[in-house]
Amino acid sequence: MHGYEFGEPGSTPFRFTTTDTRFGDGVTADLDDVLERYGVSNPLIVTDRGVEDAGLLERVTDGIDAEPIVYYASTEPSTEDFENLPTAAVDGVVAVGGGSCLDTAKLAAVLLAHGGDPADYVGVDAVPGPIAPLIAVPTTSGTGSQATQTAVVTHDGVKRGASDEHLRPDVALVDPELTFGLPRAVTARSGFDAFVHALESLLARDYRWVEPRPITYQGANPVSRSLAWRALVLVHGSLERAVFDGDDREARRAMSLGSHLAGMAFSASGLGAVHALASTVGGMTDRPHGECLGASIRAGLTYNLPVRREEYTAVAAGLGVGSEEPEPEALIAECERLRDSIGLPGSFDEVGLERSDVDEIVENTLVQERRLATNPRTVTDELGEFLLEVELEE
């Protein structure tokens, strides 16, 4: 990338942790070997009906000797979902699916090891020790949850996170073949999530300016920025191709790798205002995460523009968008073009929010300490005035 400091290694130490990963066409076949390595003879497979109906569950379980017990995750996992979790007969967890399956599996693996109620683990650093062996097999290219230490779960009607280093899966089997048949709308929504993960991770507050926190969302460092930049290039270059031609296997593979690299990156750096706003929008409208990101990206990026002008310009130049002399606004314009091209909503208005909602939007956003501490610009209650000016027009 021209002119943009990835953050050359300076004198301030940093740390980077990631999941043991096997990537490539057909790596799903390694599952039996992985289960043996982790001493799992009776795996609990966490999946959903869509994954099963697409024939993906069968492809994953066909190759294993053990007789799996299947548990179905709900689309929006809640702390009330786990009552019928079959804990007695199983000694490890395999997640096969998108973000909801992966996040449900993380909590299942906690409950197997520590018992109690899922609500006990909501928040930060609430898992008392190592969890049951956890293997993640993503079937979408989006969430990156196979590489992160967070499970998103609804508790008391509010979307919350359980974040703890113990929640990071032991092994991720990232097999692009599982995504070859992903429907167009899911490809668009989950792929845009990966795009925003890469972008917000790349532009996150520098690790030297983030107060030490119990979880490892610790600001962008030289390793996370390198991964985020590569993820951004891959996703930016392949998302539209994967959406418009689902049979473009090269694009599917690039999305698969890009979304995984983005997950690795943001699990270290944290995210920012676009995700904080999108969580708020999700809570208020019940729209899917990818659509909420579409509705929030202009506001989030514009809010951060005053402290990221050089970086936006450099990212736009690196992606080859804008004019020969790119302006920072070129990056925002390109994000909007991409979002519109793949058919996601483009404003708060389009997801049904109005000027009168502004206080609730600000209130629900300011409480998201997990996201805001790593946003490049400090978010204050001036956010309300900003939103009224640029987003919620009369």
Ligand SMILES: [Fe+2]
């Ligand atoms: Fe996300």
